[in-house]
Amino acid sequence: MPFELHTDELLVNMGPQHPSTHGVLRLMLRMDGEIIKEAIPNIGYLHRCAEKEGESLTVNQFIPYTDRMDYLGAFNNNMGIALTAEKLLALDVPKRAQYIRVCFAELNRIASHLIAVGTYGIDLGAFTPFLYAWRDRDMILDIFEKMIGARLTYSMTRVGGVLYDITPEIESDILKFCDHFDPMITEMDNLLSFNRIFVDRTAGVGLIPREQCIEWGMTGPIIRATGFDWDIRTREPYSSYEEFDFQVITGKAERGVLGDCWNRYYVRVKEMRESLKIIRQAIDKIRATQPGPDSIRAQVKKVIRIPQNEAYVRTESPRGELGFYLVSDGSDVPYRMKIRTPSFCNLSGFEEFTRGQMLADVVAVLGSIDIVLGDVDR
Amino acid sequence: MLGTQVYDGFFQIVNGSFENPLLRLAVMAVVAAVLGFGFVAPFVTMAIWAERRVAARIQVRVGPNRVGWFGLLQGVADGIKFIGKEYILPSGADAFFYQFAPVLVFAAAYIGFVALPFSQFMVVADFNIALFFIFAITSLETIGVIMAGWASNNKWSMFGALRECVQVVSYEIPLMLSLLIATVMYGTMSLMQIQDMQDGAGAAGILAWGIFRSPLFMGLGAILFYTAGLASCKRAPFDLPDAESELVAGYHTEYGGMNFGMFFFAEYASMYIICAVMVLLFFGGSNFFGLEDIGVNIPLDAIGVKGVLPLYLGNLILVGKACIPYFIMLQLRWTLPRYRLDQVIDLCLKVLLPFCLVCIVGQAVWSLCGMDDWAARMFPEAVPNIGEFAKKLSAAGQ
Numbered sequence: 133m134p135f136e137l138h139t140d141e142l143l144v145n146m147g148p149q150h151p152s153t154h155g156v157l158r159l160m161l162r163m164d165g166e167i168i169k170e171a172i173p174n175i176g177y178l179h180r181c182a183e184k185e186g187e188s189l190t191v192n193q194f195i196p197y198t199d200r201m202d203y204l205g206a207f208n209n210n211m212g213i214a215l216t217a218e219k220l221l222a223l224d225v226p227k228r229a230q231y232i233r234v235c236f237a238e239l240n241r242i243a244s245h246l247i248a249v250g251t252y253g254i255d256l257g258a259f260t261p262f263l264y265a266w267r268d269r270d271m272i273l274d275i276f277e278k279m280i281g282a283r284l285t286y287s288m289t290r291v292g293g294v295l296y297d298i299t300p301e302i303e304s305d306i307l308k309f310c311d312h313f314d315p316m317i318t319e320m321d322n323l324l325s326f327n328r329i330f331v332d333r334t335a336g337v338g339l340i341p342r343e344q345c346i347e348w349g350m351t352g353p354i355i356r357a358t359g360f361d362w363d364i365r366t367r368e369p370y371s372s373y374e375e376f377d378f379q380v381i382t383g384k385a386e387r388g389v390l391g392d393c394w395n396r397y398y399v400r401v402k403e404m405r406e407s408l409k410i411i412r413q414a415i416d417k418i419r420a421t422q423p424g425p426d427s428i429r430a431q432v433k434k435v436i437r438i439p440q441n442e443a444y445v446r447t448e449s450p451r452g453e454l455g456f457y458l459v460s461d462g463s464d465v466p467y468r469m470k471i472r473t474p475s476f477c478n479l480s481g482f483e484e485f486t487r488g489q490m491l492a493d494v495v496a497v498l499g500s501i502d503i504v505l506g507d508v509d510r
Numbered sequence: 511m512l513g514t515q516v517y518d519g520f521f522q523i524v525n526g527s528f529e530n531p532l533l534r535l536a537v538m539a540v541v542a543a544v545l546g547f548g549f550v551a552p553f554v555t556m557a558i559w560a561e562r563r564v565a566a567r568i569q570v571r572v573g574p575n576r577v578g579w580f581g582l583l584q585g586v587a588d589g590i591k592f593i594g595k596e597y598i599l600p601s602g603a604d605a606f607f608y609q610f611a612p613v614l615v616f617a618a619a620y621i622g623f624v625a626l627p628f629s630q631f632m633v634v635a636d637f638n639i640a641l642f643f644i645f646a647i648t649s650l651e652t653i654g655v656i657m658a659g660w661a662s663n664n665k666w667s668m669f670g671a672l673r674e675c676v677q678v679v680s681y682e683i684p685l686m687l688s689l690l691i692a693t694v695m696y697g698t699m700s701l702m703q704i705q706d707m708q709d710g711a712g713a714a715g716i717l718a719w720g721i722f723r724s725p726l727f728m729g730l731g732a733i734l735f736y737t738a739g740l741a742s743c744k745r746a747p748f749d750l751p752d753a754e755s756e757l758v759a760g761y762h763t764e765y766g767g768m769n770f771g772m773f774f775f776a777e778y779a780s781m782y783i784i785c786a787v788m789v790l791l792f793f794g795g796s797n798f799f800g801l802e803d804i805g806v807n808i809p810l811d812a813i814g815v816k817g818v819l820p821l822y823l824g825n826l827i828l829v830g831k832a833c834i835p836y837f838i839m840l841q842l843r844w845t846l847p848r849y850r851l852d853q854v855i856d857l858c859l860k861v862l863l864p865f866c867l868v869c870i871v872g873q874a875v876w877s878l879c880g881m882d883d884w885a886a887r888m889f890p891e892a893v894p895n896i897g898e899f900a901k902k903l904s905a906a907g908q
Contacts, residue, residue: 144665152755166669166851255755257746257848263569323845329747330847491669492850495756 141169148177152255152495155505157479159498163491171486171494173479175508182510186469190436191217191291191458194469199285201473202507204247206286207240207276208449214289215370216445216456218430220438221291228421229293229428230372235306235414236279236288237371238407242313243272244450245400245407248502252397253324255499256333261324268316271309278302291436293429303415310408317404325401326387334397335388338497340485342391348481352452352474353403354501357383357395364448376413378406393500400502437464451475451502475507546623546634553829554778555585560833561778561840568844588771595767600663603764607661612765612772615654619776622648622783627701629824630709630796641689641699644787645682648780649742652678655751655761658773662764670760673851674751678742680858685738687866691731692791694873695724695882697900701787705795707899712799714892717885719794723896724882727873732792734866736835739784741854743777746843748854755848781839785832793831796824 142163148156156177162169182201186194191213198209211233218225250265273283279302280288280295288295324330340350342358355362363380365373381402383395421427438460446455452474459468478501486494559574559582566573574581599605624647625640627633637643652674659671696704710718721728741748752760762773789795801823849857876882886895 142665144669150758165672253847257749257753257755258846259565260569260844263571267570324847327847329849332853333847333850490850490852492753492756492848 139164146171146494147174152499154251154498154503157498157503157505157508159494161491161494166490166492168486168489168491168494171483173482175476175479175505178505178509180506180510183469183471186213186458186471187466190464191438191466192436195289196285196287199287200506201471201510202244202449202451202454202475202504203284204244204504205240205450206284207236207288208447208454210286210289211237211371212445212447212449212454212456214291215447216443216458217291217436217438219443219445220441220458220460221432221436223292223430223432225293225371225430226421226427227372228297228418228423229430231414231417231421232294232298232428233289233371234373234376235298235411235418236276236286238410238414239272239275239306239309240286241450242404242407243269245404246272248400248450248499249320249324249397252499252502253330255495256330258324258327258330261320264316264320264323268313271312275302275305275309278305290429292432297423297425297428298418303418306411306415310412314405314408317401320401325398331387331394333492334393334496334500336392336394337388337493338393338485338489338500339389340391340481344481344484345391349477350452350481351477352448352450353396353399354452354478356381357399358391359383359385364446364453368446370445370447375417376410378410378413381406393496396500396502435464437462438466442468446472449474451504451507452478471510473507473510475501475503475505476510479503479508542634546620549628550620550623550779550782551775553782554775555589556582557778557782557836558585558588558774560836561843564837564840565844568841592768592771597769598766600764602663604661604663607657608764609769611654611658611661612769612776613654614657615651615776616772618648618650618654619779619783622780625701626783626786627705627790627795627828629822629828630702630705631824633702636700636702638698638700640701641693641704641787641791644783645686645689648783649678649682651776651780658765659751659761662761664764666758667761667763670751670753670757670763673753673757674744674761676851677748677750677854678744680855681738681741681748681862684734684858684862684866685742687863687870688731688735688738689787689791691727691734691866691869691873692720694870695720695728695877696896701790701795704790705797707894707896708794709797710794710889710893712892714885714889715797715799716794717889718797718893719792721792722885724873724876727869727876728792730865731869731873732788734862734869735788735791736784736838738858738862739788740839740842741858743781743784743839745781745839747846747849749843749848750851750854753848781836782832785835785839786828788835789828789831796828796831798827798831801827 144161144163145158146161147153147158153159158174158177160172160174180200182197185197189197195210195213198213199206201209246265246269250262253259253261276286277283279298280286340354340358342355342360345355345358351362359382361380361382366380381399383390383399385395386398388394440460440462442457442459444455444457446453453472454474455472457470457472458466461467482498482501486497489497562584563573563581574584577583577587599608622644624634625637625643655674656671659667659674693699696707698704708718708720710716716722721732744751752762757763762770765773880897883895883897885893
């Protein structure tokens with residue numbers, strides 16, 4: 133007897149309230165059983181008109197708004213907008229301020245990568261690494277709290293430098309953290325990175341080749357996981373990064389193949405070690421400079437009027453290339469502000485790279501891209 | 511035996527008190543259920559407390575420590591909270607099946623305790639197919655889970671139900687086959703008899719335990735049973751049907767209050783069944799160097815602690831032993847990531863199944879050669895001989 137099995141595709145709404153969409157992302161999944169036919173990201177739930185805000189406020193007033201974009205890497209955002217304004221004003225930022233910026237940008241990078249690595253564990257069903265990551269991240273947040281009073285949204289830079297000077301107590305706190313954290317990365321390796329199940333779940337999954345990365349404008353750990361050493365810190369050094377001795381981490385395919393989820397994850401783990409290296413050097417360099425009000429901020433007027441000009445400055449945020457394009461017509465507020473956020477570009481190719489994979493892989497790919505929805509939607 | 515005396519006495523009281531046979535049956539059923547619940551509920555409460563405390567220790571947290579000593583009464587507080595919650599029926603849900611599913615899951619896990627010995631004397635019903643009965647009944651749980659996923663009118667719930675279909679039903683095969691390894695050796699499925707066979711005396715008595723009678727095949731069998739048991743309990747790393755990060759909460763996404771509580775209860779009850787059966791088959795049941803027999807000769811009517819001592823000593827030993835595989839379950843859950851569906855099925859079909867078959871054949875050959883009694887030959891005083899025991903059994907049967 134002929135038997136015809138009729139199967140249908142299932143349209144499933146993943147998000148905006150779903151445990152592993154890392155915020156308010158909505159994915160529309162067309163599924164055939166557990167296989168994804170199509171995963172269409174639907175964004176905009178956290179749109180807060182960041183660009184328009186930038187056009188109606190002075191640059192210094194806009195800095196707190198940049199905190200809310202990539203809230204896990206808030207300091208990197210602060211630094212990006214400050215650098216853009218400084219470039220237009222042709223300001224000479226004091227060395228001490230630059231080193232402080234580098235030091236805290238790298239601390240912030242570690243904090244952000246810890247979230248990425250920890251939540252990636254949760255996405256794959258391992259809850260414990262997340263809490264270990266949270267414990268270490270708390271120490272960084274304590275340092276930020278001592279420095280600026282805030283734990284998440286720092287608003288720490290100003291045009292021309294930073295708000296407060298670093299104290300010897302904070303310096304020793306940072307060094308203490310570095311000593312504490314170095315073995316913790318090894319712990320994370322033992323617990324998660326080389327775990328057999330973890331490797332099975334991530335190696336060879338969600339492959340994003342280098343050419344595709346370049347086509348989609350995917351930057352940060354995603355492109356570095358393909359073995360391409362694209363890092364703005366060395367390609368276009370800013371804030372004296374050229375004086376620091378560190379390696380650009382690229383995927384080495386210890387497990388899996390280049391450009392898969394495992395390599396994207398592991399690039400982040402290794403980058404934390406490099407960040408520690410930079411932080412230690414930054415503390416040495418800060419100690420070699422003289423403290424004082426003039427050494428943390430350049431002389432700027434109370435009301436900053438940016439001359440009629442335009443500039444695009446890109447920095448390496450934890451998630452990739454963060455660019456601020458600022459057009460000024462000579463008044464105190466920018467004429468146009470365009471922000472190129474890494475998460476938005478990184479998410480753009482999601483549909484293509486998840487086609488034909490299983491539901492569990494969608495979660496793995498999304499986690500390995502490490503988006504922040506504030507950064508996607510702005 | 512002692513346990514039988516207790517039950518006989520109980521039944522005599524009930525028989526004498528009620529004239530109507532139907533009423534008598536109903537009262538007996540209710541009282542027996544409450545008595546059974548009296549054991550299962552505290553155990554599950556403790557198990558949940560242990561899970562949360564162990565998880566907290568692993569994750570550098572504190573865990574529940576406010577309700578009772580060290581938070582021991584947290585489970586009770588949770589239960590009260592569950593009962594106090596509002597009953598919500600999701601729109602579009604099938605009201606009957608939605609409500610029936612948790613009851614079925616709960617009942618399936620709970621009925622398993624009918625044939626599961628509490629000690630070397632105490633069991634509700636001593637079947638000769640106890641082992642088969644336990645897993646036949648607890649596998650009804652799967653039906654309840656599938657029912658819950660389908661009736662909730664939620665796509666994530668349905669995914670959970672489908673995964674349950676694929677995973678748990680597949681893992682029944684290696685689970686039952688691994689039980690067969692032990693059955694081949696003991697020649698019986700009665701858990702009470704299996705316990706008696708493992709009852710050795712003195713320090714060498716430990717060699718009477720199933721796992722030492724045939725270290726290779728029974729040892730491998732224990733690992734296979736444990737792995738398949740983990741999967742059939744839906745415990746990490748096989749917790750796909752309620753994978754939080756993928757399916758929100760899987761089949762129980764739409765359940766709240768006591769309905770969820772029943773799923774929760776059933777999960778821990780079936781975990782205990784897996785751990786207890788593992789101990790009963792492979793690790794000597796409630797036998798522990800003769801410690802379980804202290805006070806056996808004291809007559810039951812010696813009122814007080816002494817009279818019930820043998821009942822509870824064996825029980826404590828059994829539960830204590832079952833805590834070790836349970837603790838390993840906790841450690842696994844809080845350490846390992848989750849497998850993907852195809853990897854789970856790969857493991858079942860390509861690893862567990864062939865190993866089970868090899869072990870059954872291996873164990874059969876081992877038993878045929880009389881190797882099960884190697885310890886009995888070395889220590890005839892300490893370790894009972896399985897062959898003779900079986901002969902005695904069949905003689906008693908005739």
